[in-house]
Amino acid sequence: MPIKEAVRPGGRSARVQEAVHQAVRELQAVTPRDELTVPRIAERAGVTPSTIYRRWGNLSELVADVSLERMRPDDDPVDTGTLAGDLQAWGEQYLEEMTSVPGQRALNDVMASADGGRRERCYRYGESLMGTLRERALVRGEGAPSVARLIDGIIAPMTYRLLYDPEAATTDNLQRWIAGTLTNEE
Amino acid sequence: MPIKEAVRPGGRSARVQEAVHQAVRELQAVTPRDELTVPRIAERAGVTPSTIYRRWGNLSELVADVSLERMRPDDDPVDTGTLAGDLQAWGEQYLEEMTSVPGQRALNDVMASADGGRRERCYRYGESLMGTLRERALVRGEGAPSVARLIDGIIAPMTYRLLYDPEAATTDNLQRWIAGTLTNEE
DNA sequence: GCTCATAAAGCAAATATTTTGCGTTTGTAT
DNA sequence: ATACAAACGCAAAATATTTGCTTTATGAGC
Numbered sequence: 001m002p003i004k005e006a007v008r009p010g011g012r013s014a015r016v017q018e019a020v021h022q023a024v025r026e027l028q029a030v031t032p033r034d035e036l037t038v039p040r041i042a043e044r045a046g047v048t049p050s051t052i053y054r055r056w057g058n059l060s061e062l063v064a065d066v067s068l069e070r071m072r073p074d075d076d077p078v079d080t081g082t083l084a085g086d087l088q089a090w091g092e093q094y095l096e097e098m099t100s101v102p103g104q105r106a107l108n109d110v111m112a113s114a115d116g117g118r119r120e121r122c123y124r125y126g127e128s129l130m131g132t133l134r135e136r137a138l139v140r141g142e143g144a145p146s147v148a149r150l151i152d153g154i155i156a157p158m159t160y161r162l163l164y165d166p167e168a169a170t171t172d173n174l175q176r177w178i179a180g181t182l183t184n185e186e
Numbered sequence: 187m188p189i190k191e192a193v194r195p196g197g198r199s200a201r202v203q204e205a206v207h208q209a210v211r212e213l214q215a216v217t218p219r220d221e222l223t224v225p226r227i228a229e230r231a232g233v234t235p236s237t238i239y240r241r242w243g244n245l246s247e248l249v250a251d252v253s254l255e256r257m258r259p260d261d262d263p264v265d266t267g268t269l270a271g272d273l274q275a276w277g278e279q280y281l282e283e284m285t286s287v288p289g290q291r292a293l294n295d296v297m298a299s300a301d302g303g304r305r306e307r308c309y310r311y312g313e314s315l316m317g318t319l320r321e322r323a324l325v326r327g328e329g330a331p332s333v334a335r336l337i338d339g340i341i342a343p344m345t346y347r348l349l350y351d352p353e354a355a356t357t358d359n360l361q362r363w364i365a366g367t368l369t370n371e372e
Numbered sequence: 373g374c375t376c377a378t379a380a381a382g383c384a385a386a387t388a389t390t391t392t393g394c395g396t397t398t399g400t401a402t
Numbered sequence: 403a404t405a406c407a408a409a410c411g412c413a414a415a416a417t418a419t420t421t422g423c424t425t426t427a428t429g430a431g432c
Contacts, residue, residue, distance in 0.1 A: 011398070011399050011400090011408095012399070012409070012410075013399090013408080013410090016410075033300070037389080038389075039388080039389070039390095047411090048410070048411050048412070049390080050390085050392085050411075050413095051409080051411075053389095053390065053391070054391095055409085055410095058390090060298075111298065112246075112298040114219070119349065120350070120351075122350060123350040151343075151346075152343040152347075152359075152363060153339075153366075155346070156343040156345075156347075157337075157338040159342075159350075160338070160341070160342035160345050161338075161342075164305050164306070165309050168334075180339075180370060183370075184366060184369075197379095197380090197428055198379095198381075198426085198427055199379080199380065199381090199428090202380085224418070233381080233382090234381070235418080235419080236382075236383080236384095236419085236420075236421085237382075239418095239420070240380080240381085240420095241380085241381095244419090
């Protein structure tokens with residue numbers, strides 16, 4: 001039971017993976033959720049179902065895999081000149097992406113997967129992003145809270161609202177979270 | 187397609203629901219996750235599989251249903267005399283429960299369910315709890331942040347860590363979250 | 373209390389899915 | 403070049419899910 005990633009990159013494996021991912025994306029775009037099934041994906045990808053089962057285990061893991069890619073930050077965060085600005089700029093685009101219908105679905109797909117490694121990777125994205133922005137601030141001579149504080153003060157409420165109360169995942173609130181986190185001593 | 191709850195309480199429906207829930211709990215305790223299947227649950231509950239499918243739709247929804255019950259706060263929060271104390275006391279027991287193996291599983295089961303209503307209910311639990319503790323504090327003459335601030339400052343990081351970085355879901359951190367939230371101006 | 377209407381459950385046949393064993397292809401390393 | 407192992411394809415077997423129809427239990431109105 002493999003369920004791993006990017007084995008033998010460049011070869012047939014990679015081609016199959018791409019074809020399958022592609023098929024999932026295409027089907028997601030045009031079919032209601034409960035018609036997204038492994039056999040259908042396999043057919044569209046020109047692959048046999050057993051390949052998918054052996055490689056991903058089940059539908060949840062597969063769509064989680066696809067959705068995780070969608071969530072990977074592609075370009076690095078803009079530099080606005082201040083830490084508060086950088087956080088706001090990044091946060092706004094992230095919120096926009098994640099409150100959209102496909103964004104919410106991606107979030108849910110990842111949460112639905114059994115493999116905890118996927119969530120840990122989301123965590124690492126956020127952690128390293130906060131690290132980057134913090135470094136920038138320090139270089140500029142600004143003070144900056146620890147990465148842990150940034151995560152707890154900004155990423156956590158953002159994520160929490162996205163998952164449990166999307167109505168409140170707004171840029172206004174983002175501003176409050178940032179302000180509250182940065183004005184706190186140390 | 188019903189998938190609703192507590193129809194005709196007290197009747198046969200209720201008995202079946204209880205039998206099925208019970209069967210899920212029992213099987214969860216003794217079988218690896220991938221052997222928890224609808225037909226097996228049905229057999230144990232003395233019910234036919236189609237009943238489960240018609241009522242819950244699929245396995246995920248059923249186990250989410252069972253897990254949500256497990257997460258319902260049963261007794262109301264102890265009164266320690268201060269808001270900080272109340273928050274710490276409640277938080278500690280909640281963290282303990284949710285970092286346990288069955289607690290983590292319950293959390294994941296709920297996150298895995300498609301029905302958003304379930305998550306909203308979790309949110310409401312937290313919201314009403316914070317409301318209660320805040321009222322208490324105000325009655326005592328203590329100042330207290332708004333419910334939204336309490337949620338963003340305490341519940342959000344707690345939940346975020348439980349989901350994404352359980353190592354950091356500790357009582358030490360809880361204390362920091364509480365302190366940070368309460369010392370912040372208004 | 374009795375009857376009726378209805379919602380939910382049982383049953384079993386029809387479908388759909390997932391799993392598995394085995395042979396073949398394909399990429400990698402020697 | 404050849405050998406090796408990982409991944410895939412195929413098809414049969416095993417499971418799980420859906421569906422149409424029947425039966426049973428419950429609550430409402432009489």
